[in-house]
Amino acid sequence: MVIIRDVKSLREALREVRMEGRKVGFVPTMGALHTAHISLVKIACERSDYSVVSIFVNPTQFGPAEDFERYPRTPEEDCRLLEAEGVDLVFIPTRSEMYAEDETITIDPGVKAQLFEGRSRPTHFRGVLTVVAKLFDQVQPDLAVFGEKDAQQLYLVREMAKNLQMPVEIIAGPTLRELDGLALSSRNRYLKKAERELATVLYHALTAGVERFQSGERSLEAIRGSMREAINEVPEFEVDYFTAVSDADFEETDPVSEHPRMIIAGRIGSVRLIDNLCPSA
Incomplete structure (x- = not known):
């Protein structure tokens, strides 16, 4: 397994891989x-010829009162796990490798990013x-795998790839x-023992909504x-x-869509914590 920390070396390594006709x-x-995470890695490995994983705690997705500084960082253990998966x-990369000090250009995530997670x-x-x-742009993958737990993120990444005509298949894990x-x-891992027991409330609320939907209810208010x-x-x-x-389309409808996703955060x-659940899951 190769570990790379700069964009130039990454591009050079992957250029050779693509010249060999391998699927990234x-x-x-x-x-x-x-x-x-490892389940997502397994999907990428199974569906490609060459697997790439990035590890970067991205500062720009944290708000000023959020947990950027204390977000867990375990790169040595992470690399051990990834090597074991092949x-x-x-x-x-470092922050300076990903962002210039005078950087001003960003991706506008659109109006759907103002809903739900975007409000908070x-x-x-x-x-x-x-x-x-x-x-x-740096990896130029043929496919990329994202977890369904971050459902709004997954939706927006798919929309970005489609709208900007990025040649990458987005796969949901x-x-x-x-x-x-x-x-x-x-x-x-931040949850105290008593908090960990209470945290199942998210799943219980999601399943309550799913069960109400599966009983035939379509009223958003009732669900x-x-x-x-x-x-x-x-x-x-x-x-x-x-x-x-x-x-x-990640929008509320009343009556509820025939293919809904229950979502919750708090x-x-x-x-x-955030979570979501589909009736078909």
């Missing part, structure tokens, strides 16, 4: 890898799409969960009402949003 699969990450190349984190998706666009339903996340009942069971949960959106203590 890519997984962008912020490190602190866990089983869910990854070919790991790209670990107004600069988040601009930062996400800008760094993903940079990484796509399914959300992995603990036995009690909590979605795997790097931020779960949200079932989700609210589950949320009210855990008063410690400070909810940001919860609703059902169309999986096709805080338990100081830890902000």
Whole structure:
């Protein structure tokens, strides 16, 4: 496994790979890898001839009051896990390698980025799409794998790739969960023991919405009402949003779309968690 830290060397290494006609699969990450990340890596390895994983804690997707400084950084352990999976190349750039000091150009994520996560984190998706666009240009992958747990991010990355005619296939990796339903996340390690037990409220609310939909209900108010009942069971949960959106365009509709995705976000203590669930999952 090759570890590269600068863009010039990355481009040179991948130029040779492409000259050999090999299909490049890519997984962008912020490190602190866990089983869910590795599941995305497995997809990339299975569907490509040459696998690339990036590790970069992207400062531009964090707001001023968020956890950029304390976000877990475990590059040595991450590389050990990736090597065990047979990854070919790991790209670990510095901030200065990714961003010039006088940089002013960014990706406008559009109006859909102002909804849900965008209301709570107004600069988040601009930062996400800008760094993903940079990484796509640097790696030039044939395919890239993103997790469904960050459903709005996945939707916006797909829209960016389509709208900007980027020649990359975006593949969704399914959300992995603990036995009690909590979605795997790097931020779960911040949860105290009591908070960890309460954190299943997100999954319970999502399943309440899904079950109401599967019973034949299509009223958005009624489905949200079932989700609210589950949320009210855990008063410690400070909810940001919860609703059902169309999986096709990430918009609320009433009646609810025939292909909905239940979404939820909020805080338990100081830890902000997000999750989503489709009836077909």
